[in-house]
Amino acid sequence: MTESAQEPQSRRVDARGAVDLSGLASQGAPAAPTPAAPAGQGPTAQAQATAGPSAAPNSWAIQVQPQQLQQVVELSGQAPVIVLIHGADAASATMKTTLEDLVDAQQGRLLLAEIDSAAHPELAQSADQVPVATAFIGGRPVGEFDASVPADQLAQLVTQMVQMATQNGMTQKLPAQSTRVVEGQEPPAEPELPPLHQAALDALENSDYAAAATAYQQAIKEKPDDEDAKIGLAQVKLLQRTTGADLAAARQAAAENPDDIDAQIAVADLDVLGGHVEDGFSRLVRFIQTHFGDDRETARAHLVELYSITGDTDPRVSASRKQLARALF
Secondary structure, three states, rough: OOOOOOOOEEEOOOOOOOOOHHHHHHHOOOOOOOOOOOOOOOOHHHHOOOOOOOOOOEEOEEOHHHHHHHHHHHHHHOOOOEEEEEEOOOHHHHHHHHHHHHHOOOOOOOOEEEEEHOOOOHHHOOOOOOOOOEEEEOOOEEEEEEEEHHHHHHHHHHHHHHHHHHHHHOOOOOOOOEEEEOOOOOOOOOOOOOOOHHHHHHHOOOOHHHHHHHHHHHHHHOOOOOHHHHHHHHHHHHHHHHHOHHHHHHHHHHOOOOHEEEEHHHHHHHHHHHHOHHHHHHHHHHHHHOOOHHHHHHHHHHHHHHHHHHOOOOOHHHHHHHHHHHHOO
């Protein structure tokens, strides 16, 4: 999966149809490396790149400057983004190449933004460790990982990000942002999902939640310990519960009926789906603090399900679990 740090490799920006990062260039970043130019501007770099020693596979990795980070994170509202802060060491080279391979294999379903800490000593000093990567979806961090994570787990994390994004309505594929030229290396093959998982994602892309749920349920029936299918099913059910819901009406109903667990769950669901994860978690924790009996258990079980949807590596889940423990005990 990884390539040697000594292998010759270059990266050229593809100016055709790239994500519009033109605003990044106006913030004082050096001319090279530059982010991808907006569509229709400048020469077609891909045509130049393909004239190299071997066919240049498309890439969805870009190099950015620290001051551009906020705008890069905002792009995660369009597609998932992994921000990698790397150095010049061997661990950084390995992690960088592994993530590039994994992201490129997804063919536009997510973006990798790379920041070179070796060129920015102040960044290396502020980071706890380098290399480190943070995953963003909808402008919010959903996980952080470093070089201690093995390649197979990185592959799982990337797949989970794509699944999470698809299940939250992010189904558009980004155009290639650059091209990679590596002597003697074939383009990485896109990892294959289990057939039922792929069927569920295909259904989600068509907003067919019932078919997606059926596919995940069948996957669980065939393999009861399929945690990815269980999480996928929980996410599909969330989409089913919130489809067509009126947030303002739901909030009003919850405010007027503070003891109605169904009303509180309805708002918590909409908050999590809309990216206000802490608000959704806090609402149910507060209910658990002040209620007992069956309704309390219903709120607890639903909150745990929302944790699984958000992801155990999300720092908001860790914080809420501590609050839940205090509320229960």
